Amino acid sequence: MNKGDCLNDPKLLLEAENITKRFRSGDTYLDVLKGVNLELESSRLAILSGPSGSGKSTLLYILGGLEKPDSGRILFDSEPIDTFTNSRLDSYRNQKIGFVFQMHYLLPDFTALENVLMPAMISGQSDQAALERAKSLLAQLSLLERINHYPNQLSGGEQQRVAVARALMNSPRLIFADEPTGNLDRENAIILLKLFRKLVDDTGVCILIATHDPELAEMGDKTFRLHDGKIVGSKNLARG
Numbered sequence: 001m002n003k004g005d006c007l008n009d010p011k012l013l014l015e016a017e018n019i020t021k022r023f024r025s026g027d028t029y030l031d032v033l034k035g036v037n038l039e040l041e042s043s044r045l046a047i048l049s050g051p052s053g054s055g056k057s058t059l060l061y062i063l064g065g066l067e068k069p070d071s072g073r074i075l076f077d078s079e080p081i082d083t084f085t086n087s088r089l090d091s092y093r094n095q096k097i098g099f100v101f102q103m104h105y106l107l108p109d110f111t112a113l114e115n116v117l118m119p120a121m122i123s124g125q126s127d128q129a130a131l132e133r134a135k136s137l138l139a140q141l142s143l144l145e146r147i148n149h150y151p152n153q154l155s156g157g158e159q160q161r162v163a164v165a166r167a168l169m170n171s172p173r174l175i176f177a178d179e180p181t182g183n184l185d186r187e188n189a190i191i192l193l194k195l196f197r198k199l200v201d202d203t204g205v206c207i208l209i210a211t212h213d214p215e216l217a218e219m220g221d222k223t224f225r226l227h228d229g230k231i232v233g234s235k236n237l238a239r240g
């Protein structure tokens with residue numbers, strides 16, 4: 001399908017063109033990404049699937065500007081991120097995108113509310129509006145009664161929802177989630193996926209979830225399958 005074929009064509013957010021990445025260990029090379037092409041649009045829950053070791057995390061970090069590809073380009077809003085100055089790259093990472101990892105990486109000495117506020121504080125907003133937003137995000141994620149709890153006082157599912165609230169704090173356009181359900185039981189994994197679905201539908205954010213779990217891969221609007229360093233299949237799933 002060409003761009004423009006669809007009347008309510010969602011906005012193209014990010015394009016990856018011919019991304020390659022090789023890791024070296026001793027005198028052997030591992031070509032993890034061999035020319036990856038992918039496009040992400042707003043209001044989409046997209047899945048990056050592939051077996052363990054297929055390069056999903058590597059690709060996510062490259063798309064998020066945390067790692068550099070050996071060749072290829074990433075365009076965000078049609079602008080190549082490799083031309084960004086360091087401060088612009090910092091603001092891309094702090095304002096435009098959010099990350100959720102398998103491990104929540106919450107700061108243990110800060111409460112849920114303080115952890116969610118952290119990205120706003122990093123970008124210099126620590127006002128009442130930021131506080132209200134952090135509380136409202138925690139409320140949306142059914143965590144209002146947990147805002148003053150420390151990470152070790154929260155269940156795994158709750159910790160991960162705090163991490164999602166933190167990723168949302170600066171209203172990013174795109175969220176990368178790397179095996180976000182990896183440490184959750186099935187019930188909490190489904191709760192988290194449904195939550196991602198709702199966030200996409202309510203806010204228009206795009207979420208790209210890397211997972212090796214085939215069942216979760218069925219819950220997205222679109223699946224990119226990574227195999228042997230390339231996207232071998234991308235399918236649009238019908239939505240009811």
Ligand SMILES: Nc1ncnc2c1ncn2[C@@H]1O[C@H](COP(=O)(O)OP(=O)(O)O)[C@@H](O)[C@H]1O
Binds near residue numbers: 056
């Ligand atoms: N920094 C690194 N140095 C060397 N090899 C790496 C590095 N990061 C990842 N790899 C290797 O690249 C391959 C893909 O890793 P990864 O992107 O983590 O895959 P996935 O997330 O799909 O499990 C694996 O074989 C992994 O061991």
Ligand SMILES: [Mg+2]
Binds near residue numbers: 056057058178179
């Ligand atoms: Mg991984």
